[in-house]
Ligand SMILES: Nc1ncnc2c1ncn2[C@@H]1O[C@H](COP(=O)(O)OP(=O)(O)OP(=O)(O)O)[C@@H](O)[C@H]1O
């Protein structure tokens with residue numbers, strides 16, 4: 234017996250004796266308090282029974298008659314029930330807590346089991362510890378083929394170094410931004426997956442990685458279809474640009490020659506008026522040439538986005554009187570579809586400014602860091618109610634939708650900041666592939 238038990242045993246024997254002697258409710262209350270104290274001191278039900286046993290023996294030794302003996306036994310049994318009440322209550326509470334815990338665990342399990350995303354955990358030595366059933370539907374593998382094995386062979390070989398690097402970073406406590414990896418399906422195909430991963434902690438220790446992966450096959454194929462559509466559109470624009478440049482240009486040249494012939498046969502005053510007409514024709518020719526180059530700027534292919542935007546801004550500025558500043562720089566060369574998409578986006582944004590904004594100034598700015606290219610086209614015009622325009626039913630412009638779709642096709646996003654009378658700003662964000670971030674040379 235430890236000191237606490239000894240003290241308790243003494244107190245118990247005294248209080249029991251008092252109860253037998255007729256102390257009543259106060260003694261029973263003391264029994265209950267002793268039980269509570271025993272519980273908090275870590276004294277168990279068995280010890281309590283032993284203490285009761287001794288106290289009872291002591292009390293029985295004082296008994297003289299049979300009546301006394303049976304009333305002592307009755308009192309002792311009431312007394313122990315009272316002293317064990319706190320144990321009973323704590324047992325019931327823990328049963329309730331267990332039931333609630335079981336219920337919440339079942340709820341969690343059913344969320345995980347019916348989730349459409351793959352939810353998995355990895356151990357600190359790279360083994361797959363758990364995966365929900367959707368893994369089987371998405372990949373065709375059965376879970377038993379992978380649980381307990383290394384996760385890396387499940388990743389497409391090209392993506393393994395990056396996957397390993399991210400895994401190590403998460404084990405050090407980092408939470409990386411959304412990332413994409415190819416996952417090997419049982420069929421041999423690669424499934425594009427979008428992942429989030431966070432450290433799996435037990436107490437303050439990181440014991441693995443908790444991840445969620447989404448099959449983005451549909452999104453990828455929609456992006457591919459959009460890219461093809463845009464490429465087809467580009468071809469069409471190229472054809473129109475050539476027609477404008479070559480055919481309309483040729484026609485205008487013929488008109489020039491015809492007018493020059495005519496001028497020779499006319500008296501001087503009429504010939505001078507014809508000269509004015511030829512001057513106008515020159516301007517039209519010049520604008521046509523500029524327009525056809527803007528439509529399909531060879532400068533974009535040859536020199537890249539920065540010079541092409543300068544060229545575009547200069548043409549629009551000349552035609553409309555808007556002051557257009559091109560600031561910053563898109564930096565190194567980007568993949569052709571991205572450059573074309575960004576050029577078309579700025580072109581549509583400038584058309585919108587001329588059509589709707591009543592602006593005097595436009596700023597085009599591109600900036601780049603290691604992972605993103607950001608662009609902004611800002612005007613000082615009348616602005617507009619963005620959510621009203623974007624949710625408008627029926628007849629709707631195609632410009633902003635086209636801008637958003639072009640960006641999506643290259644994995645980018647669009648934000649529009651505009652308020653009525655407060656000007657408009659389009660903000661474009663395009664993620665950069667790791668290898669594009671380095672490439673500097675013209676294609
Ligand atoms: N820079 C801007 N300043 C003010 N309003 C704008 C600006 N850009 C767009 N808007 C508003 O947003 C609407 C939608 O633009 P969007 O380019 O989608 O269509 P649109 O220009 O009307 O038609 P489309 O581009 O098909 O010729 C415009 O009608 C206009 O009200």
Ligand SMILES: [Mg+2]
Nearest residue numbers: 585630632633
């Ligand atoms: Mg428009």
